[in-house]
Amino acid sequence: MDMAAVATLVQTALELGLFSALTVLALYLSYSMLNVCDLSTDGCFTMGATVGAVVAIAGHPYLSIPAAMLAGVLSGFITAFLQTKMGVDSLLAGIIVNTAWYSVNIAIMGNSSLLNMNTTETVFSKLKSALEGTFLKGQYKLIIAAIAVILVVVFLSFFLRTRLGLAIRATGNNPDMVKSSSINPVFTTIVGLCIANAFTALGGCLLAQSQKSVNIDIGTGMVTIALASLLIGNAFFTKGGVTIKAVGAVLGSFLFRLVYTIALRFNMPAYMLKLVSSVIVVIAISGPYLKNNMNLYKRRLQLRRQGNIINTAKEER
Secondary structure, eight states: OOHHHHHHHHHHHHHHHHHHHHHHHHHIIIIIISOOOOTTHHHHHHHHHHHHHHHHHTTOTTTHHHHHHHHHHHHHHHHHHHHHTSOOOHHHHHHHHHHHHHHHHHHHTTSOSEEEOTTOOOHHHHHHHHTTTSTTGGGHHHHHHHHHHHHHHHHHHHHTTSHHHHHHHHHHHOHHHHHTSSOOHHHHHHHHHHHHHHHHHHHHHHHHHHHTEEETTTTTTHHHHHHHHHHHHHHHOOSOOHHHHHHHHHHHHHHHHHHHHHHHHTTOOGGGHHHHHHHHHHHHHHHHHHHHHHHHHHHHHHHHHHHHHHHHHHHHO
């Protein structure tokens, strides 16, 4: 593989990684901070893509971004409402919403499972035209994705240090303590999931517009990808504050997509990619556990050797 092919591979992985990073950051907020495993991620990602596509096709490329994020806020609100007001388990609430959004997304797309945006003006096509004749012409996707991720990371860095952000973190860390204080866990859960789902929908909107098409299955497996990326990032950044952890989540997203892209380069069948995702998730989850067990095994082996040496010395005496 020559250098040009390597550069193309890395750029592709970086672009896809940045688009996925928005969902990873959403999961960082909901899963790591709020301690809620939101399984509505796949449907919310698709909803962001479909709403953004429909608004862009209607002739409003810039409006498509806030419209998609508002759809994500709605998704997060409904998921949180089921958990906090209807007594539905968080995992079951996510599954219910994710299932419901399949039908809703089909309806948004006009009873179709595919939307073509080849002739649609998007934020990407506008930036591409603006960069015409410059050396950045071929980097328009990367620029928009990077700007979106940087803005989200900066937002999380500041928001999670505010009083409301600290309340959300407290809700995830110690819900019993929160209930006995002046913090309303229902409110913090709703706000946290609304913000997280807004980021997820933003990722879906930008990915759809970058590839100029929307398929009803565009969000399938996003929760698995995001979880794997988040765990990979945590493995590299075990210590640090909110900003460091958020940057680690972005790095994990890039590394995951890099492995994905390399697998495609080796002509791996498309149906095997789900297996690759599952294996990466297992490795990311089991890695810290196996590492701790390995250290424990080494200490036991060392103590056993020391015991054998002492016993041998006693026998020689």
